[in-house]
Amino acid sequence: MTATEFQPAKTEVRQPILQARNLVKTFGRVVGLDGVSLNLYPGEVLAIIGDNGAGKSTLIKCLTGAEVPDSGELFVSGQQVHFKRPQDARVHGIETVYQNLAVSPALDVASNLFLGREERLPGPLGKLFRVLDTKGMRRKAKEELTRLGISTLQDVTVPVENLSGGQRQAVAVARAAAFGSKVVVLDEPTAALGVRESNQVLQLVRDLRDRGLPVILISHNMPHVFDVADRIHIQRLGKCAATITPQSHSMTDAVAIMTGAATA
Amino acid sequence: MTQQQTAGPPAAGHADPAEEFLDRQTPLSRIRNILHRYPALSPAIVLLVAVVVFGLLNERFLRVENLSLITQQVSVVGTLAIAQTLIILTAGIDLSVGAVMILASMVVAQLAVGSGMPAPLALLLGLVVGLAAGALNGFLVTRFRLPPFIVTLGTLNIFIAVTLLYSGGSTVRGSSMPGLLTWMGSTFPVGPVRISTGVVMMLLLYIAVAFILGKTAWGRHVYAVGDDKEAARLAGIPVNRVLMSVYLAAGAVLAVGAWIQIGRTNAASPNAGVDLNLDSITAVVIGGTSLFGGRGSIWGSLLGALIVGVFRNGLSLAGLDVLYQTLAVGVLIILAVSIDQWIRKVKS
Numbered sequence: 032m033t034a035t036e037f038q039p040a041k042t043e044v045r046q047p048i049l050q051a052r053n054l055v056k057t058f059g060r061v062v063g064l065d066g067v068s069l070n071l072y073p074g075e076v077l078a079i080i081g082d083n084g085a086g087k088s089t090l091i092k093c094l095t096g097a098e099v100p101d102s103g104e105l106f107v108s109g110q111q112v113h114f115k116r117p118q119d120a121r122v123h124g125i126e127t128v129y130q131n132l133a134v135s136p137a138l139d140v141a142s143n144l145f146l147g148r149e150e151r152l153p154g155p156l157g158k159l160f161r162v163l164d165t166k167g168m169r170r171k172a173k174e175e176l177t178r179l180g181i182s183t184l185q186d187v188t189v190p191v192e193n194l195s196g197g198q199r200q201a202v203a204v205a206r207a208a209a210f211g212s213k214v215v216v217l218d219e220p221t222a223a224l225g226v227r228e229s230n231q232v233l234q235l236v237r238d239l240r241d242r243g244l245p246v247i248l249i250s251h252n253m254p255h256v257f258d259v260a261d262r263i264h265i266q267r268l269g270k271c272a273a274t275i276t277p278q279s280h281s282m283t284d285a286v287a288i289m290t291g292a293a294t295a
Numbered sequence: 296m297t298q299q300q301t302a303g304p305p306a307a308g309h310a311d312p313a314e315e316f317l318d319r320q321t322p323l324s325r326i327r328n329i330l331h332r333y334p335a336l337s338p339a340i341v342l343l344v345a346v347v348v349f350g351l352l353n354e355r356f357l358r359v360e361n362l363s364l365i366t367q368q369v370s371v372v373g374t375l376a377i378a379q380t381l382i383i384l385t386a387g388i389d390l391s392v393g394a395v396m397i398l399a400s401m402v403v404a405q406l407a408v409g410s411g412m413p414a415p416l417a418l419l420l421g422l423v424v425g426l427a428a429g430a431l432n433g434f435l436v437t438r439f440r441l442p443p444f445i446v447t448l449g450t451l452n453i454f455i456a457v458t459l460l461y462s463g464g465s466t467v468r469g470s471s472m473p474g475l476l477t478w479m480g481s482t483f484p485v486g487p488v489r490i491s492t493g494v495v496m497m498l499l500l501y502i503a504v505a506f507i508l509g510k511t512a513w514g515r516h517v518y519a520v521g522d523d524k525e526a527a528r529l530a531g532i533p534v535n536r537v538l539m540s541v542y543l544a545a546g547a548v549l550a551v552g553a554w555i556q557i558g559r560t561n562a563a564s565p566n567a568g569v570d571l572n573l574d575s576i577t578a579v580v581i582g583g584t585s586l587f588g589g590r591g592s593i594w595g596s597l598l599g600a601l602i603v604g605v606f607r608n609g610l611s612l613a614g615l616d617v618l619y620q621t622l623a624v625g626v627l628i629i630l631a632v633s634i635d636q637w638i639r640k641v642k643s
């Protein structure tokens with residue numbers, strides 16, 4: 032327990048929107064998370080960095096219901112929660128883009144955007160026969176993509192498998208951004224993207240923050256992280272090595288902490 | 296089909312901005328993309344060609360009596376193919392569809408004839424049998440995460456044994472049954488054609504399932520689960536619930552299939568339909584549904600069932616031995632799977 036310099040929520044002026052205490056997650060012998068705590072405050076971008084296998088993805092999976100931690104506690108706006116599956120987190124307004132891109136390749140863009148929360152037609156057709164409002168969802172999908180400035184996706188009826196890697200990523204990010212009402216979590220959203228698309232996603236992250244939505248952003252790209260993050264959580268060997276800010280530390284410092292060459 | 300090689304909007308279709316994302320290098324890859332988008336297209340073409348060729352080979356083939364006979368011959372396998380399609384769409388496979396149907400048909404017949412139960416009640420209990428069988432398969436697949444192939448191979452044998460134990464191996468003849476049980480075998484004239492109630496029932500099931508698959512959230516979730524289970528789970532779809540409901544729905548369809556089978560064969564026999572399992576899979580595969588799950592259309596399966604029926608009928612009218620029918624069906628299966636593999640390459 033080296034990294035438990037964290038303060039209980041009461042003493043903070045602001046209440047964290049999302050708070051994790053001492054999360055532990057093991058996979059057989061492998062320790063994915065070894066007692067990690069994390070606070071996410073309103074209107075901030077919290078970056079999570081760390082080497083491969085440091086437990087970044089496992090951490091956000093435990094925060095978003097994709098994995099159930101072995102032990103540890105989770106609070107949303109001060110209320111303790113127990114997420115058993117991803118939809119539990121979604122109900123609390125937490126939207127996630129997972130690293131492995133949780134999109135369904137054969138379904139079209141609009142279907143993917145609304146996957147798991149399809150909208151039905153108004154009136155008896157929708158109520159009685161549960162008919163989907165396909166047209167409405169397509170229209171909204173288009174509006175949402177335009178609003179988010181994702182202009183490379185003109186046609187929302189294309190199967191996602193026909194899109195380029197970057198466009199697929201845009202679909203996943205758009206889905207999270209469109210439906211996240213409390214927290215948006217992005218696990219390496221710029222990994223497959225070109226420069227222009229990366230900047231678009233980073234701008235999107237800033238826009239979300241400006242709308243008051245806190246964002247958790249995992250990235251290996253230090254310039255990106257130092258560009259958009261308000262605070263940086265450094266994962267190392269399943270633990271939180273330090274939480275720094277772009278003002279308090281340089282990129283070199285961050286990398287040193289990440290690799291264990293220095294401590295905060 | 297006579298599209299110019301030059302780039303430009305498709306001849307008849309709407310100008311599709313989607314095309315800008317599609318690989319449009321060669322006419323071949325363009326065909327591939329079209330087949331990819333409309334999986335029922337290739338079986339439709341095959342069926343059309345088969346009907347024309349067999350019609351030319353033997354003028355008796357295209358007579359209305361013969362065509363109506365083909366539809367009746369197809370009604371049972373066509374119904375089983377509905378259940379099979381649902382399961383294959385989730386990247387599963389059901390080897391027990393035929394056995395479940397026969398079990399349900401024996402239960403219905405024995406209850407109505409042996410125990411003197413009112414026919415509607417017997418049919419209702421047949422539905423319960425179908426649902427119970429589906430529940431067992433679904434339970435084993437979702438709870439123990441066993442591959443559907445193995446699960447249904449096991450339950451196939453269990454259901455066959457239970458059927459023989461329950462029926463004592465004896466056939467119940469249609470003449471001893473109440474009229475409602477054999478109703479699916481009765482025919483009525485539509486113009487010059489005689490249509491059987493069983494065919495109408497099968498078509499109604501197709502319409503209902505096509506509607507549910509295409510227009511409801513459940514249908515979309517079935518595709519998503521078959522497409523990529525983990526992605527579906529992360530998107531918040533209750534994967535196991537969807538799988539369970541698919542096996543239950545399949546069981547219900549099979550119970551209706553049992554009713555059609557009784558009418559079609561005018562009997563309930565525990566030894567009937569050993570090859571129905573494979574025929575249903577054949578219909579689905581020829582119909583363009585991917586064995587890898589997540590892609591296909593229910594109408595393709597109807598076309599697939601019709602293709603098998605047309606080949607069997609047409610080849611026998613052409614005076615060819617039954618062996619050649621089997622040979623032809625075998626070739627069709629391999630062709631269909633090869634086309635599917637080729638289409639799936641669009642992904643990469």
Ligand SMILES: Nc1ncnc2c1ncn2[C@@H]1O[C@H](COP(=O)(O)OP(=O)(O)OP(=O)(O)O)[C@@H](O)[C@H]1O
Pocket residue numbers: 058061062063081082083084085086087088089090130
């Ligand atoms: N489902 C799993 N089963 C077994 N081990 C796992 C599983 N998921 C993660 N791990 C292990 O947990 C550790 C942390 O993995 P995690 O995916 O969280 O790393 P990461 O920081 O996201 O790495 P990367 O930067 O490569 O994405 C690794 O040692 C990994 O092998």
Ligand SMILES: [Mg+2]
Pocket residue numbers: 087088089130218
């Ligand atoms: Mg990761």
